Amino acid sequence: MKIKNVAIEAFRCFDYQSLDFEREDGRLANLIVLYAPNGFGKTSLFDAIEYGVTRSVNRFTKGVYDKDNRVDKKFRKKHSFLFNKNVDTKRNIRVSVHFDGTFKDIDHTFSVAEENLYSAKASKYNDFFKDVILSQEWFDYFIRSTTPEERCNIFFEYFGRRDDLLTYNKELEDVRTELKSFRKSKEEEVKKLSEGLKAEVKGDALHLLQKGLEQYAETGWNLPSYDSINAESIKALYIWIETKTDDIKHVLLVNESRLATISSILNGNSIFATISDLRNDQIRLSDIKEHLQSIKKYRDKQDRLFLILKEQDENIEMKDRIDKEKNVYNYYIANEKKISDLLCRLYRLSEDKRHKEQIVKNVQKKLAVLYKDMEDIQQQIPDVEGNFRAITPVYDNLRTYYDQYRERIVKKEDNAQKLKTSKSHLVQLQVNNKELAASIKVIEAFRKDMEKGIDESLLVQNLYGAQLLAMLDEKKELVEIEKAKSELDNKKKGHELYKSEVQRLVDNSRTIYSEFKNGVCPLCGYDWESIEGLINNIENNHAIDDTLFNLSKQYEEQEKKAKTVRERISDKKNELQETIRYDILAKQEQMSLNDKQIESLAKEICKIEDEMENLEIDIAKYSGRFGDREYEQVKDKIDEEYNDAQRAFSNIKKKETELKNGIEEEEKRLQELQYDIKKLASEYESIQFDDFYQKTKECYKLLNCSLDQKIVEYWKDRSNALSKTLNKVEMSQKGITAEIEEIHNLGINEFDKKSKEDELERLSAEHESVLQTLNKKVVYINKLTKENISIEDTVEKVEECLRQEIDSLKQDQGIQNKLLGELTSFSNLVKNSEEYLGYNTSLKEIDKKKKIIDELDNKLDVLNKEKERLSTYVKTYIDNFFDKMLINKLYNTIDPHPKYKHINFDCDFEKQNPRLCVKMATANGVADEIVPNLYFSSAQINILSFCIFMAKALNAKDDNGEDVNCIFIDDPIQAMDDINVLSVVDLLRNVAFANDKQVLITTHDRNFYELLKKKCPAYIFNSKYFKFLEKGVIVEDD
Known part of the structure; x- marks a missing residue:
């Protein structure tokens, strides 16, 4: 299956995006490369294709993104994080993937409910497709796992196992551990029972015990009764005896403690309380x-x-x-009369001062208006006077100014046309120079590449194609000659080796056959009369020498041909270099001529622009007055302007004189008023400094009143x-x-x-x-006596209570000691009966436990065999799963390490947590194995992981067992050096074109992208190249 085209809508960073992998000649591209900086959406493109084909995205469902998804939902109204948040939310995600006819085309629009990758209702389709998506994060995750146990878990979780072998192994190990623990406990029980066995017990112990039970029951003990004495009844009696004994001992201890405490109180030795x-x-x-x-x-x-x-x-x-x-x-x-006169005088002065201050404010407002009018007039005077002075010379010399104005307009139009022509010529020369410089740079780069070596990659630059093709043909001929030379050299070495072997045989024969007298050959049986005759005949045979001579002659002829071809290549290369040098010199000379013309034009343009700027200034002076009018129209307009300007200048001067006179009058009035106010203030101040005023003011202040109250x-x-x-x-x-x-x-x-x-x-x-101390002592004593005393009771009463308590405790101690002695006698009867019953019981228990141990051993044998079978099965499965021959072939094609060349996989299923180790070995085998995580660099680890995943992808099958002929690789060259990158390019080229696989690659590395374009150009190879213009926008890169 190969992809023909892809269309994506509203997925992640994509709005509308389509990619066509079909070439113009109708073939599907085997190598598709997409370039973009990080963050432009390269990985999202692979996510979109995977989402369309499988309805899921493996890196999200297998990663730790579930919690992030729940947090992200809070920021979205209905769509998931897969939906492009920058488009209309009414739209839906749509992915269309069309194939080459070997697989059913896919065109699906996803509902909002289908977007939830973590829903329990989510189902997967075409799960095999994840095997062909090679992601850098999965490369690292598999190899760089912290422990072999984690790597084993990754293998069984991500690489094709549908049955849960790890769970089954854990269950086996748990059962085996549990059985071992149970067996050990049974062995310890048998050992304990065996150690407890004594000699056989005989006598009437049971009869004596039964009799004892009846006797003690009559004394009032609450003993249990039994029909027969057995192990259970013995055990119950022991418990009763132990409980009863503990109770009596506890009573004795308590009584002894109370006796000692009360005695210490009475005799004064107590640290808590004494009488x-x-x-x-x-x-x-x-x-x-x-x-x-x-x-x-x-x-x-x-x-x-x-x-x-x-x-x-x-x-x-x-x-x-x-x-x-x-x-x-x-x-x-x-002082009533004097104070009244003082207050009247102060009031009159204050009123006069306030009245004059109001007049001053009015005068100041009037002056402010006059100043403002004066300021406005003075601002207008320069404009009015300027207009008048400007129009006067024009009015006096109108005809001369008008003729000069028309002449400058004509001259300006001529200069504008000259400037346009010069600038156009200048721009054309600059463009020519840029093109010549770019051409020189391309030719220089071509020359540098040619100095490094002549190969087909130079044809991509479209320079000197005929010369290059001629040299490439010569190089091909040279390769054929070198190949013929190599074959001749190998044949020559073979014959020389054969000749040395014949000579060694002859030398050995002289020793071997020294004892023989005849010359019969031991191989063919021919009689050469003597052994010397046989050896001489072999030595005189020159067939091998003739063959070696002919081979040497042929080798010399090929060497001459090679020399001739090399000379022709050298001549053509020198000729091409001379052509390149001549082309560069010619372009440089043309650039120099252009530079001179550019300099000359620049000076001419500057001159024209300066002249036009002066003309603009002169024209602008009179353009408002003259415009496009005829002279008579202009004359009438100037006469009118002159009269208006003269009249306006005369009026404004008159108004200025009137305002000056008004301002002088008001300023004089203001000075007079300010003098009167100052005089009133001085009189008011002299009254305030008088002693009578100060004393009167102080009295009012003491009464918190003002001078005009009361x-x-x-x-x-x-x-x-x-x-x-x-x-x-x-x-x-x-x-x-x-x-x-x-x-x-x-x-x-x-x-x-x-x-x-x-x-x-x-x-x-x-x-x-x-009081607290006395209370504590009384509480302490109350705990020791039956009567409750208080702090008000006399000391004599307290002492009498304590002595009565001592007598009662001593009487109780005697009773408890007697009971303890009787219990000891009864305990001896029970012990004798237990020894009598325990011997036979222990023997039976030991036999029973040994049978259980035998059954456990049988079960452990079965579990161990199943564990070995599972381990063998898993090792075989992993060996079959990883195509080590293909992985090693891919790895050695890139060859990232000079010493370690072979990859081995070692799976250990013996422990509870299985381990999967990836190891590297030298040519010496496992004796020199290492763990690559500890010794390899990041680049070498990446290459190793890449080869493992690439081998898996090359062998991937769909649900019908057909080959999946497309592979997706996301950023494959992180941290690699240039040599490794070149090797990876060669490997990808072989996979895509030699193995007829469709390889889709994304990369953020511009150099890697350009290298792929150079090594696998679309016009030679079946390849296509794309690049991201911006985030989520992809275009084909021609």
């Missing part, structure tokens, strides 16, 4: 309470003292404030009210002084507040601490 501690704590707590009450009473009286002292300070402050305010009122009442009656009423308030304050002050004296007499002062507060805080903390 003496309780007594001391209760006494201390009572003392602290009494002291606290005394301090609190003192503090209450002290707080009252602070309160009335504060009231006393407030009364003193109020009295001072009232006295001060009353003095102000009295001052105002005493009448005298108000001040008198306010002064009387303040006198009454002052009397009340003085009476309150007397009562406060008496109460302070009374508190001081009690021994309470205002100076020890901080010390009393600190003492109160200290006593409170101490009281809390003693």
